[in-house]
Amino acid sequence: MHYTFLQHINTPADLKQLSEKDLEVLAAEIRHFIINIVSVKAGHLGANLGVVELTIAIHRIFDCAVNPLIWDVGHQAYTHKILTGRRDQFSTNRQLGGISGFPKREESLYDHFGVGHSSTSISAILGMAIASKLKKEDSKQHIAVIGDASIASGMAFEGLNHAGVTKANLLIILNDNAIGIDPSIGALKNYFTNVKKGKKQQDNIFEALDFKYFGPIDGHDLPLLLKTLEELKSIKGPKLLHIITTKGKGLKQAEENQVTYHAPGKFDALTGELVPKDTKDVFSKFQDVFGLTLLELAKLNPKIVGITPAMPTGSSLKYMMDVLPDRAFDVGIAEQHAVTFAAGLATQGFIPYCTIYSTFLQRAYDQIIHDVALQNLPVIFCVDRAGLVGEDGATHHGAFDISYLSCIPNLIIFSPRNEIELRNMLYTAQLNLKQPLAIRYPRGKGEIIDWKQPFEAITIGKNIELKKGTEIAIITTGTAATDVSKVILELQENDRIGHYDFRFIKPLDEHLLFEISRNYNQIIVVENNSQIGGLASLISSFLHEHNFSIKLESLGIPDRFIEHGTVEELHSIVGISANKIKSLLIELLN
Numbered sequence: 001m002h003y004t005f006l007q008h009i010n011t012p013a014d015l016k017q018l019s020e021k022d023l024e025v026l027a028a029e030i031r032h033f034i035i036n037i038v039s040v041k042a043g044h045l046g047a048n049l050g051v052v053e054l055t056i057a058i059h060r061i062f063d064c065a066v067n068p069l070i071w072d073v074g075h076q077a078y079t080h081k082i083l084t085g086r087r088d089q090f091s092t093n094r095q096l097g098g099i100s101g102f103p104k105r106e107e108s109l110y111d112h113f114g115v116g117h118s119s120t121s122i123s124a125i126l127g128m129a130i131a132s133k134l135k136k137e138d139s140k141q142h143i144a145v146i147g148d149a150s151i152a153s154g155m156a157f158e159g160l161n162h163a164g165v166t167k168a169n170l171l172i173i174l175n176d177n178a179i180g181i182d183p184s185i186g187a188l189k190n191y192f193t194n195v196k197k198g199k200k201q202q203d204n205i206f207e208a209l210d211f212k213y214f215g216p217i218d219g220h221d222l223p224l225l226l227k228t229l230e231e232l233k234s235i236k237g238p239k240l241l242h243i244i245t246t247k248g249k250g251l252k253q254a255e256e257n258q259v260t261y262h263a264p265g266k267f268d269a270l271t272g273e274l275v276p277k278d279t280k281d282v283f284s285k286f287q288d289v290f291g292l293t294l295l296e297l298a299k300l301n302p303k304i305v306g307i308t309p310a311m312p313t314g315s316s317l318k319y320m321m322d323v324l325p326d327r328a329f330d331v332g333i334a335e336q337h338a339v340t341f342a343a344g345l346a347t348q349g350f351i352p353y354c355t356i357y358s359t360f361l362q363r364a365y366d367q368i369i370h371d372v373a374l375q376n377l378p379v380i381f382c383v384d385r386a387g388l389v390g391e392d393g394a395t396h397h398g399a400f401d402i403s404y405l406s407c408i409p410n411l412i413i414f415s416p417r418n419e420i421e422l423r424n425m426l427y428t429a430q431l432n433l434k435q436p437l438a439i440r441y442p443r444g445k446g447e448i449i450d451w452k453q454p455f456e457a458i459t460i461g462k463n464i465e466l467k468k469g470t471e472i473a474i475i476t477t478g479t480a481a482t483d484v485s486k487v488i489l490e491l492q493e494n495d496r497i498g499h500y501d502f503r504f505i506k507p508l509d510e511h512l513l514f515e516i517s518r519n520y521n522q523i524i525v526v527e528n529n530s531q532i533g534g535l536a537s538l539i540s541s542f543l544h545e546h547n548f549s550i551k552l553e554s555l556g557i558p559d560r561f562i563e564h565g566t567v568e569e570l571h572s573i574v575g576i577s578a579n580k581i582k583s584l585l586i587e588l589l590n
């Protein structure tokens with residue numbers, strides 16, 4: 001494809017050669033470029049189409065090699081990457097060995113801060129601004145772009161509260177498109193709507209926090225953006241520019257269906273139509289098993305409530321929100337609040353199912369310990385996206401939850417082998433549970449078509465012998481069992497191999513562990529979690545404590561951050577793919 005201007009933009013300095021009119025053509029070319037590549041490679045679409053003009057304007061007005069620029073979350077930084085020397089690598093976006101879908105410090109000097117989790121930009125940019133003050137670099141501007149959903153998070157408010165009294169040279173650009181992944185929620189969203197409609201507010205919330213407030217302005221009006229940023233360049237102190245944009249701008253379907261086109265997968269670049277899913281694929285996502293089962297249970301048990309921090313569609317809590325809106329809550333990007341809100345509900349006899357991605361639950365660690373576990377409140381954590389998640393990469397892998405949860409007293413940790421076990425545990429959880437429970441399950445599909453079976457209660461702490469053996473015991477937790485079962489079937493002399501499903505990681509089924517330790521020569525543990533503090537290390541402690549000298553091999557996520565790629569590629573790299581397990585077993589059997 002021939003582009004008049006885009007192919008000549010190798011650094012942001014090249015933007016200086018273009019007139020305002022040329023820059024508008026460039027914006028159209030960039031949209032075309034992004035749509036064409038994301039349509040075949042997948043990725044975050046809507047947020048990126050919404051900030052094309054803003055990104056051009058920032059890089060035209062500010063030299064961001066010198067003036068730090070942070071993109072909150074970073075899922076909208078494609079134009080930024082394209083303008084800062086990564087145009088030709090953009091087709092490798094999110095692929096193994098390719099550029100990351102998020103800004104990364106090691107990727108470019110224009111990526112001043114690594115992002116992926118939301119609402120960090122104001123604190124980080126303030127740190128940079130204060131550093132500039134201390135270094136007497138007073139002419140620098142420090143810019144953060146943050147969305148309307150991300151600014152409503154507690155962490156963003158902590159940053160605003162601090163920034164206002166610092167006199168630091170800050171420019172916060174609020175990119176208000178009135179939507180997160182799902183529609184934005186909360187009183188702040190209502191406040192922004194009123195500001196946009198010109199309704200008089202008692203106080204401007206940002207001015208009340210000692211920011212100079214500018215806007216709201218049309219964030220697709222490039223000349224206006226250029227003029228406004230030029231004016232703001234010379235204004236010192238904390239400033240907030242409020243811009244109004246349309247998520248998905250420039251692609252009709254993406255504008256009209258902003259939730260689906262946040263990250264739509266593959267689609268037709270011309271028509272915007274989604275590429276139909278493989279019709280032979282009859283399996284369900286674990287998320288849908290969770291969401292539909294919870295709805296089924298909630299209809300039967302009025303004490304059940306559901307909570308998600310800003311991921312109703314991704315987690316599938318949406319099913320319950322649509323049918324029982326009074327008992328299913330999207331609380332916004334507020335993981336800490338979600339957990340303590342659940343704790344409050346539990347004190348009053350409700351049964352909260354709080355669904356949070358493993359990686360985002362990290363943000364609520366103190367709340368899990370202090371507000372839930374310490375008070376032994378029966379909150380049910382549905383820990384979604386546990387394990388390696390694929391193309392989102394290091395910021396999003398659920399690599400640590402077994403490690404960070406297993407040291408917390410009172411908390412039960414369960415990882416279902418399949419959809420039926422997930423369903424049965426969701427059922428068991430509302431049968432008078434007296435303590436908190438975490439159920440961890442992966443991103444994506446299982447392998448059972450007919451998972452809607454009658455409910456069966458699960459005995460807490462009881463793990464399962466899937467196959468008896470004589471020499472090597474393989475212990476799996478979660479869906480790793482499926483691969484391992486297939487591998488065992490393919491092996492000759494497989495009567496020497498036993499297979500155990502440690503669906504309960506805590507409490508550890510010591511009865512079964514004693515049996516295994518006495519009857520095998522070797523244990524192999526396979527888990528989709530960090531090897532540090534994971535199931536293998538819990539078993540290792542057990543063996544040590546009980547003086548078993550049996551050999552233990554741990555297959556899990558090694559002690560380093562794992563990059564982006566398909567889940568299959570990443571499993572192979574870390575050594576937990578079916579092929580890797582098979583090779584190891586063949587070697588051991590020989």
Ligand SMILES: Cc1ncc(C[n+]2csc(CCOP(=O)(O)OP(=O)(O)O)c2C)c(N)n1
Pocket residue numbers: 047073075076116117118146147148149150151175177179180181182247309310311333335360363
């Ligand atoms: C701590 C955390 N929780 C949840 C998410 C998932 N997430 C990514 S983008 C997003 C919505 C962001 O909305 P907004 O800030 O309005 O930006 P927009 O997508 O509209 O540009 C959410 C909830 C995240 N990245 N980090």
Ligand SMILES: CC(=O)[C@@H](O)[C@H](O)COP(=O)(O)O
Pocket residue numbers: 073075116181263314385389392443
């Ligand atoms: C940027 C971000 O954090 C989300 O958009 C995330 O990429 C969603 O991941 P899933 O596709 O697993 O829901």
Ligand SMILES: [Mg+2]
Pocket residue numbers: 147148149175176177178179180
């Ligand atoms: Mg938004």
